[in-house]
Amino acid sequence: MTTSVVKKSSGFRRTWNRFKTYITKPQNAILLVLGIVLTISTIYPMFTIARDTVRLHPGSVDTQEKALESQVDALGTTLTTYNWTNLFTDTITTRVGRERVTRSVASIYLWTPLMNSVLISIFACFGAILYGGVFAYLVTRTNLRFKKYLSSIFIFPYIMPQWTLAVMWQNLFNSNAVTGGNDGLFVALFNLYMPKWWCEGLFPVSVVLAIHYAPFAYILIGGIFRNMDANLEEAATILNTPRWKIFLRVTLPLVKPAILSTILLVFSSAMGSYPIPHYLKLSTLSTQYVGMSSNRAGQASILAVIMMLFGFLILIVNQRTTSGRKNFTTVTGKSGQSSVVNLGAAKYIISFLFVLLTLFTGILPIILFAVETFLPNPGDYSFITHGIAGHTTTKWWLTAENVTENGMYGQKGILYNADIWNAFAGTFFVAICCALAAGTIGTLIGYCVSKNRRSKWASYVNNMAFLPYLMPSLAVGVAFFIFGSGAGIYNTFLLLILAGTVKYIPFASRSALNSMMQLSGEIEEAAIIQDIPWWKRMTRIIIPIQKTSIISGFLLPFMTCLRELTLFMLLCGQGKIITTMLGYFDEMGLYAFSSGINLILIILILVFNTIVNKLTGASIDSGIGGDS
């Protein structure tokens, strides 16, 4: 008996001592705490959505079934499998082309949106990586002209709320003859009628998403290109390896982690994107989710679950692809250098091509935004088409009274509109808080995981931190909406900051992990030998070396937060932050207000970026090559 107590006691002591030893390492302690916190903050929203698929929803199809009607209570606590069985096994009789047809419920509500979602996600990934990756290579590794200008302009589509490009697309290409409604700018100016597939549906949605996320690929891939030691490529050159082979065998494997990160982030974002398919008329899982939420609320949640499953699938693929020694150390204690590829005479042609492309994606929207704020009616370019200079107005900026006539809908002009400025202030507050919280947590995760590369717990924490990003923004929004309404914090900044932080940690953790993985352990080991405390090692060695990537980890949540709509649209009223207000103005067709707000938003971000650049030397793009 005594022996067994002693054995138990010594066993406990041994475990306790092992735990104490483990926890004394800062990276382990941080991992433990973050692992617990992230498990709760990540699992809870997923649980909420999953639970919703088996709940009854008063006023929804699951309570209209006679058998279930009697079980309904206002709390909706009764569980049912009806939503799953109805969606996947039941049929509906409807009409297509005047013929009576019987269709499965899933064919109406699931398969087509699912296929569209997958296709736009694949195309957006492909387009973003191709466009952003090529641009990143050109800026960082070649003697491209106008680098500073191009680098700054290239990120504009990412700064702008994504649906503004979609609205611009409509305003440019729609026509009365093809899409119905009035003629867009292309018809008005050039009498050019674009085909319907160009104006609405899969093609424009994919293109707009690719343009929107290309800066993302540029930032992630460019960061690697910039830090890459050219000695590796030069060694291959000395060995007489062809240039294409060097690119495929040396360069590409080195940027593979960044490409995979881009795929992970873009695929999930594209799949969860609501506004672009909404404006460009494509049925996707996210638009279907909103459309079904009144009459098929439980089945809408099944759509969210399916979107989440895709997230898991990508995560598994990522795990498989990056397992083993497929991450490369490119920043060491040794000196490194980067070489510049001479494009020769092609540099002018390529530079001109990119100036032209960025003109369309970065400059033209801004010009159109500016012009729109002086049009008497939305999209009314009569001052150009009829040459009447008087058909412009400053009412959208300067109206100081609350008037309902002339399209003002009771709104004061932008400069006098307290609601707009309050929404701006709200947005900046939320963005700063989210950036600080997500950036700090993400950086710590990146650091701790990179120090425990072979640890299963570290891998778990890393995956837990990344999972919220793989969940569609709408689904996360719904989960936080249910939580916020129950807790009485709906429409508060607290709820927005909580949701934003959880959702944006992956930006910072991926950015930090990518850079920390490149950091040789010998750099910190030298400091450890000299008994330098952890915080000092972080602030004096680690952070300064990877400053660019770490600040990117703060800037990305900040910027994303500034123009985020899908995540926040369910969590607050329309006047709380500027994107919900912007979305309201766009939906109402008050494009002058939304254009003015967009202009101000872009200017503010650029000012902010410049300030950060001056203070820290880092910026959204400068660390990549824009400053060279």
Added chain:
Amino acid sequence: MKKLLSLVLALAMCLTMVSFAAAESVEDVIAQAQTMTLEELFQKAIEESNGKRFDAVGNSSRGKSVLPLFVEALQKIDPNYTLDYEGGWQQPKENKIFDQLTEDVNGSNHVMSMTLIQDGNQIQSKMLDTGLLLNFVPKDWLEAEGVAKENNENPLALQTLNKVFMFNNLGEKTYTNMWDFVREGEAPLFMGVNSELVGKNFLYMMTNDKYATIAKEAYEAWDGKNEEDDALIEDMKQDAEDLGLTGENVQYGLAWVYLWCEKYNEETDDGPICNTLVTTSAKDQAGLLVYSKLRSVEETAESSVNNITVAAYQDGYVGIGGYAYKHYLMLTKSSPLPWTSCALIAYMTTTQEGFAAWGKDMGGYAPVPACMQDHSNDGGEEFPAKNDRGYDWWLNEGKLVVEDPAYCASVSGAMSDWIDGIVAGK
């Protein structure tokens, strides 16, 4: 010590029971409030909410502009009265108003006192059938001169809004019959049936025999009909049976709904529809949109109110001229400030001052005539389309399809899928 503890616990229990017994339920407050005049309700509101926080949720953002006027009205009685309403009027997006109200009432922390809400179908099935929202009808409203009680009393309507057929008149096409909007080659502009659900309610209401009969009469008078259309209408009898719809002429309503769903061109809001229709390049384009949007057009070489025609204003137009939906006012079952909510509802529905935020627009009609402003000459002779012919005209001559929450809720289960199937198969 034990005795003392027991005494304290017993005292605490007694106090709790007394406080529960003393607290009035929202139902009790409503029952009493329905017997009081506006002045008496104001008095109760002052007693209840002076210095407190007030939160409400609404589909219309104008609710927030009525709150300062309401406080001013109470301050005339008690100059020291204050109400903290800053940021308290919330307007959720994407149909989330129902989820928000459900969570608020069922949750442990009740914030919302009242709501201004639209979509009769969901109000009936999600809010009234579940008892989450409670109706309050002010005494002054019931006794008001000329009050239109029908369809406005339960639930209490703040206003009726109309969406009407309009078309760009610069082209060759004519629209003199409701069936002209669904003839071959048409693509009328309309908000998506699942993005603004009052539009779907309108389609549900078309199967009500009252409106299906109007559709039948219009069809018989329509010179554009052909054998295919006749066959479709005949075939719709089977659909009606499958959907559980009864009514002598339901197949006409159903056929029109089918053709409309097959043809409409979806827009995000009525604003863009209006902006489109009034332009010179939108020749032969038609749409179904909120009438009041016409006030927002600024005259230019490209855009003019005179480029559109309100279909029902034409001499000899046959059939429905559009549809009407309502903004309802109700208290939450867990309203933290029920007296104040009743007073505010009475203020909004029985005084011109309280209704002013909505009354300034054409196309919006209060049940109490005294609250209304005259919009019969808003456009004068220059812009006749803006001269609102009024609620009675639209109901009788314009033949608006009026939303009935109970009917919508009764048919929505089957009809919703049938409509979604058509839209998905376009």
